[in-house]
Amino acid sequence: MMRSMTSFVMRGSLAALVALALTAVAPSAHAWGANGHRIVADLASRQLTPQTRAVVERLLHAEGAQSMSDIASWADELRDNPETRDLGKATGPLHYINFADDTCTYVPPRDCADGRCVVGGLEKYVAILGDARASDTDRAQALNFVVHFVGDAHQPLHGGYRDDKGGNDYQVQMDGKGSNLHRVWDSGMINTRNLKWQQYAQNLADDGPVTLPPPIAPLDNPYAQWAEESCRITRDGGVYPKGHVIDDAYVAAELPIADRRLREAGKRLADLLNRTLKN
Numbered sequence: 001m002m003r004s005m006t007s008f009v010m011r012g013s014l015a016a017l018v019a020l021a022l023t024a025v026a027p028s029a030h031a032w033g034a035n036g037h038r039i040v041a042d043l044a045s046r047q048l049t050p051q052t053r054a055v056v057e058r059l060l061h062a063e064g065a066q067s068m069s070d071i072a073s074w075a076d077e078l079r080d081n082p083e084t085r086d087l088g089k090a091t092g093p094l095h096y097i098n099f100a101d102d103t104c105t106y107v108p109p110r111d112c113a114d115g116r117c118v119v120g121g122l123e124k125y126v127a128i129l130g131d132a133r134a135s136d137t138d139r140a141q142a143l144n145f146v147v148h149f150v151g152d153a154h155q156p157l158h159g160g161y162r163d164d165k166g167g168n169d170y171q172v173q174m175d176g177k178g179s180n181l182h183r184v185w186d187s188g189m190i191n192t193r194n195l196k197w198q199q200y201a202q203n204l205a206d207d208g209p210v211t212l213p214p215p216i217a218p219l220d221n222p223y224a225q226w227a228e229e230s231c232r233i234t235r236d237g238g239v240y241p242k243g244h245v246i247d248d249a250y251v252a253a254e255l256p257i258a259d260r261r262l263r264e265a266g267k268r269l270a271d272l273l274n275r276t277l278k279n
């Protein structure tokens with residue numbers, strides 16, 4: 001490895017080396033970083049009814065997990081494992097949605113053909129999770145997806161309308177380093193607090209119950225509403241920085257929005273599980 005790295009450095013440009021290094025350490029570009037997903041799961045787990053908690057724990061134990069935070073980013077790691085790579089590829093489009101334009105209006109056949117968007121992903125796996133006739137193995141897998149996709153639907157850049165792969169193609173500077181807007185929202189801003197995820201979740205929980213946004217008429221699909229909210233935030237919320245620079249003022253303005261989305265996701269995940277797991 002060292003030999004090939006050395007020859008690479010000698011042959012390649014610095015830019016190529018930087019690109020290689022970023023590839024080596026970059027988390028999957030699928031959503032909130034692992035910590036964001038853990039925080040959502042932790043907030044939700046605090047709001048489960050005893051009955052729901054018992055079912056969740058049974059399903060988690062069936063796959064050797066202890067908490068929803070343990071499995072919250074499993075769906076982002078599928079492609080890293082040869083045994084689950086095909087499932088990871090097949091479910092890749094279920095982590096996000098691309099809206100057609102800045103009206104941020106969900107039109108199922110156009111925006112979610114064959115259910116291949118985060119709205120369809122939630123519809124599919126919530127149905128399996130709530131099916132008492134399904135095996136615990138299938139329901140545990142569905143729980144993993146549901147915990148993850150509720151988080152994804154609330155990451156604003158998982159529901160954008162711009163042609164930039166949810167900000168992955170939108171380069172920015174943060175602390176003098178190159179990054180992209182998606183990564184800033186996945187983890188860059190969250191990391192500025194320098195907190196372990198457990199403490200981060202505790203602080204958000206200490207803020208008390210979150211007031212959920214009112215329903216968007218005429219939508220009767222909660223998952224579509226969450227995605228539309230994300231789209232509107234990317235449009236109206238100052239998410240795209242002036243001059244492609246993420247500075248202190250940007251973080252001061254946008255991190256509260258990210259925190260609110262984490263809290264909303266936690267509350268909605270809990271409500272969804274409490275509705276779905278009555279058996």
Ligand SMILES: [Zn+2]
Nearest residue numbers: 030031095152
């Ligand atoms: Zn994801």
